[in-house]
Amino acid sequence: MQVIGVGTALMMPLIGNLSDQYGRKSLLTLPMTLSIIPFAVLACSTTTNYFYAYYTLRTLTAMISEGSINCLALAYLADNISDAQRASAFGILAGISSGAFVFATLAARFLSAGSTFQVATFVSMLAVVYMRIFLEESIPDRNDCMTQPILKETEGAIQKDGNVDTRKMPVFKTIPSLKDIIRLIKSSPSFSQAAIVAFFQSLAEGGMICSIMVYAFVF
Numbered sequence: 001m002q003v004i005g006v007g008t009a010l011m012m013p014l015i016g017n018l019s020d021q022y023g024r025k026s027l028l029t030l031p032m033t034l035s036i037i038p039f040a041v042l043a044c045s046t047t048t049n050y051f052y053a054y055y056t057l058r059t060l061t062a063m064i065s066e067g068s069i070n071c072l073a074l075a076y077l078a079d080n081i082s083d084a085q086r087a088s089a090f091g092i093l094a095g096i097s098s099g100a101f102v103f104a105t106l107a108a109r110f111l112s113a114g115s116t117f118q119v120a121t122f123v124s125m126l127a128v129v130y131m132r133i134f135l136e137e138s139i140p141d142r143n144d145c146m147t148q149p150i151l152k153e154t155e156g157a158i159q160k161d162g163n164v165d166t167r168k169m170p171v172f173k174t175i176p177s178l179k180d181i182i183r184l185i186k187s188s189p190s191f192s193q194a195a196i197v198a199f200f201q202s203l204a205e206g207g208m209i210c211s212i213m214v215y216a217f218v219f
Helices: 002-022 024-034 036-044 048-065 068-080 083-108 113-134 178-187 189-218
Strands: 154-158 164-168
Touching (some): 002 024, 002 048, 002 068, 178 189
16 A cells, blocks of 8 residues: 555656646546556456466556546546536536445445456446547647646757757656645645645545454454
8 A cells, every 4th residue: 555655646746747738538548447457367367376466466557547547537527617617527526436436335245256356347448448439638728827737848958049949858858856746836825735635634544444454354
């Protein structure tokens, strides 16, 4: 869990920034596809070796897929919903996600362990196919100052004649550094306060889940 948390904290800003430049649908394809791999491993077999392979792949893929799918979905809604309806749309999406979680928990009670992972793999693949076919690409408006990405898009180089040569920077050089992200958080009181709330809420939820797992293991 600690490795996944650190990886998620590092990868989510990168994925979010790249989605500002290349589109929500394009970046959403990556975590949704990666999340299928661990399920597919256990769908083949639930023996010890396959479980270790699942656990390793799950740790690696969760750094990219865990959290980023929901965040990109919210960003997609924000791009296509008016400001007045945005909060309601976020609430509906959260309710649908919670309802799907409850339904999946109930459905797992009536399935065997092997068939559960097979069904999960099939549903995940179906979600990717549906997303690729029916979702339209969404790229934020670059002219809107409220949706400017924090990626550094160009680099100015002064030529001998005094003119500035604006050239496209390599993708990995456009990624904001940790200092840029900290500066962004400090520049917006609302952003920093929301980040603090999210941190403590996730901290409490993580502690509760770990406590439940330890209690279940002991008893």
